[in-house]
Amino acid sequence: MDMLKLICRDRPTIGLTEFLSIFDIYSGNEEIRKLEEKFAKYIGTDYAVTFSTGRIALYCLYKSLAKGKEIIVPAFGCMPIVDSVVWSGNQPRFADIDIDTYNINIDSVRNEINEKTAIISPVHLFGLPADLDSLLELKEKYDLLLIEDAAMAPGAEYKGRKVGSFGDAAVFSFERSKLLTSYQGGIVTTSSEKIYGALQSSKSEFKNKFLNGHKNILKLYFYHVVSNPYVWRILYNFWRRRHPEETENIGVAEQPLPKKYLIDYAPIQANVALKQLKKLDLFIKKRRKNARYLTKKLEGVEGLALPEEPDYAKHIYARYVVRVKEDFGIDRMQLKEELLKRGVDAGLWYIYSLPYTDPYNRVGDSCQNALISSQQTLTLPNYPSLNDEEVKHIAESVLEIKDNV
Ligand SMILES: Cc1ncc(COP(=O)(O)O)c(C=O)c1O
Secondary structure, eight states, X not given: OOTTOOBOSOOOOOOHHXXXXXXXXXXXXXXXXXXXXXXXXXXXXXXXXXXXXXXXXXXXXXXXXXXXXEEEEESSSOTHHHHHHHHTTOEXXXXXXXXXXXXXXXXXXXXXXXTTEEXXXXXXXXXXOOOHHHHHHHHHHHTOEEEEEOTTOTTXXXXXXXXXXXXXXXXXXXXXXXXXXXXXXXXXXXXXXXXXXXXXXXXXXXXXXXXXXXXXXXXXXXXXXXXXXXXXXXXXXXXXXXXXXXXXTOOOOOOSOOGGGOBXXXXXXXXXXXXXXXXXXXXXXXXXXXXXXXXXXXXXXXXXXXXXXXXXXXXXXXXXXXXXXXXXXSOHHHHHHHHHHXXXXXXXXXXXXXXXXTTTOOOSOTTHHHHHHHHHEEEEOOOTTOOHHHHHHHHHHHHHHHHTO
């Protein structure tokens, strides 16, 4: 491959139509309502409510449902999973994950349920649905609420039905690295009139910040430009000279709730999200095609665990995550460095396990799979704008590295 290129770890898929939204001075609350209506219809729920970010959507949802209680969350994922719980006045309780799917482990959830538990909040991590039937069974048995964190999974399916319609409510994120993006944004889907009402009133606290939506769309376009492989090569080299140790994605809790999030979702962002929603099924098709190719090429490589797609699931591959086991020959950081030399910038989602992050510092070893995943996983680039040659190059680079260890 052209060594002037560096394939970025993620890249928003936006076109000129999204960018042109910036000149649309007529965007108003009608756009927000339209997005909420269309998104609810896409997922298969009666209602949807937009928020400034996915984490604020989770915070408002938890706050409206529980106080001083425990919310069971997976031990592997990003910090907003726990931050939103703490902001809402509740406490996270960690369940371990399955090492093959990176999703919450059902036995571990069962073990963590106690008299303080109010909510089970599984994450459909990396775009793969969690085992919803088993979780619904636990919800019924212990009379709990089930909130799906579907931040990474719009369009993913469990037994042929879209996730986000199984629990009492679900949250999706429109952050810049997600499949459907408006740079920032979040949305709750629910068919409960009561939850919908509560969310509508919590949302009334938030006001629009002047030109914030426009700023976000400009930032989205800027990121789209800098993540072009030629531009990214220059920027990455420059950044790496200043930061020889890659420290991205370190888990840092944002507590208390930063005021910057307490704003409303802007109509202009809804306008962009509506345009993205029309393309979502195409995006998913392309991600699945890339993933199929990578899996076909990398299947059987000793020491490399590839993403799984259980029979019940349609994975949307928001991230294509591999696990570099001991018998691969080199560790995941060494594989990352070797890939960089070949023009592939693999990502680190995530280098921490939530119970071991700063505010929790949990001793003991009850979430071993989360810990192992935080030490061994690496994300290969996968997004719709990658061309066939680039996807082939990613797979062949891994194979070449493995041949040389
Ligand atoms: C699983 C999960 N939950 C919640 C969030 C929070 O979403 P946002 O970044 O839109 O606040 C994210 C994304 O960062 C996520 O990946």
